[in-house]
Amino acid sequence: MNYLDEFRNKALVQKTVAKIHALSKKKITLMEVCGGHTMVIQKTGIPGLLPETITLISGPGCPVCVTDHKFIDTAIAYARQKNVMIATFGDLMRVPGSSSSLNAEKAQGADIRVVYSSLDALHLARQHPEKKVIFLAIGFETTAPGNAVAIREAQRHQLDNFLVLSAHKRMPPAMSAIIREGVRINGYIAPGHVSTITGADIYRFIPEQYHLPVVVSGFEPLDILQSILLLVKQAEKDEARVEIQYQRVVSPKGNVKAQNIVNEVFEPEDSWWRGLGILPESGLKIKPAYKTHDALIQLPINVPETKEPRGCICGEILKGLKKPSDCRLFGTLCTPVSPVGACMVSNEGACQALFRYRMRGD
């Protein structure tokens, strides 16, 4: 397959791995921020190819994992209302809230539809004028533009029954919070898709303020290995700068048109992250001009107090302070079939990726 097979070429992989082995002397820990990277790393077996000097840890880049319990509880409360249809990405279905999940609510009869994009949700609103269609908008800078377009389209066509429950997150505040929290990392493998929208310049504060190298990486195994090689080179020379490995897609300035649409519909707000707490300006809320489509404004709702699961260390895992295998629930009480914490729910969650793909003894 063009543009994929080239980046999975075994001979090139072996060459890159050999270079990493030859160059890597210092013991370093690299954090892959994005859940998509976590999945590829585990799925293709990259950890077993690296020298012992390099440790990879997973960061807070899985949208399902960092979304708080209160969001799920709110969605469930909406799902239980009459004349409401919930439109959601499939991943959210199995996330446990305080006392239920969307999956369980669907089995009880709630009208919950899995969609592939916000435009599918918009389509549902058009087809079902008798219902309030609430789209659960989670995700990072990558998904925000598409969701902004859906809100703008709804406004333009006066589809007032299309509502959005927004829990969008912005990546840079979380990346600096992790360093400030004292997580010991020596470099970031920065998210490729987020950077396609935002541009790589948003990470420049990381080398400038914290003297840490950042490499924006693509999603194929060779992309990730090449990014690791670039980070190793910087670390060995004690350099710190932003580099773009994923040059076929990412530029320093990003997709300005998409940024403008996001800025037109959303504005930054303080937001709660699982494991990191409230981070200033780390979320996106709908601007007053588009409040017709803001679920929280149009359909105010009381949500019972949120309960976090006991014993779950998703928070520490998302910060890279602990590994999934450090959790006493991992693989026993918490499995992909009956997940306790969000990191076990999502395909991109650190716990599920490790549970599914690890070699015993890892």
Add this chain to the structure above:
Amino acid sequence: MTEKILLGHGSGGKMTHQLIQEVFLSHFDNDILSVQSDAAIFPHTSNNHLAMTTDSYVVNPISFPGGDIGKLAVCGTVNDLAVSGARPLYLAASFIIEEGFPVADLITVVESMSNEAQKAGVSIVAGDTKVVNRGMCDKLFITTTGFGDLTADRHHIASGRHIHPGDVILINGPIADHGMAVLSAREGLDNNGAIQSDCTSLNHLIQTVLEAGINIRFMRDATRGGLATVMAEVARSATVGIELSEAAIPMQEPTRGLCELLGYDPLFVANEGKVVMIVDGHQKEPVLNIMQNHPDGRHTTIIGEVTHDHPGMVVLNTSIGGRRILDMLSGEQLPRIC
């Protein structure tokens, strides 16, 4: 178990296994059922045994590129018998039809059942019809039950008790076509017919291999749950290890592309015309030869082997040279968010 049945209980993965163990096996348990193979095997005469199986078909949409619910209802049940080493003979078919379903569509489905039965060499000898109120079922559900006969030298195939380290693992062609063809039809993902379901009866291919004297240790058709689930089941029940080579697993480009696009792992996507065969390693050349010369096995490849190492576990050697484990699916497969 959860309090209510969830869609994941029908995925063929871990939740399905849990449902079968905790609800069905715990109530129906007996020596024949507890083998948990694709078909039940029980004595008939002193030399011959009978194999029996049943399966319900609820595919949506009922017609898709490469087949329809009728073709599927025949070849799915024929294949469950054939992979048990049996010679499929007779089928019974039950129809649950939704009020308002067009008779012309029903005739189309029945015609394709008749065609597939003829091709497979089985007769549909009994049946039942129920019509339910509109909304009580989705257009048409079909259940088929099949009987076949099984000679004494093939009893071991269904249980896999003869699987041995050094055996090789084969598959008769590209994976994931059925699941992705049905998904495309359901979601309106137009790919100009590039992805066709592989649904077909495999009994002739399997008979050819058996009659050539190949020592087949085990077979299973890689339907719901895909190739990965079959391999995980084998490793678990046979207490051997399995090594698969990702690069050797055949796939058609359009199917691979659609899986990549949607974030589906093709190893877990359903097939309806693929048999996974475990064969004595000494016979790998002749079995490859026989299968590749049969129209239903032209693209047969060896995809792995049975090992002493890591008993109970399936290890996939990834195409880039890494290694990881393959386990059953938990819940349904979901497309990626971003």
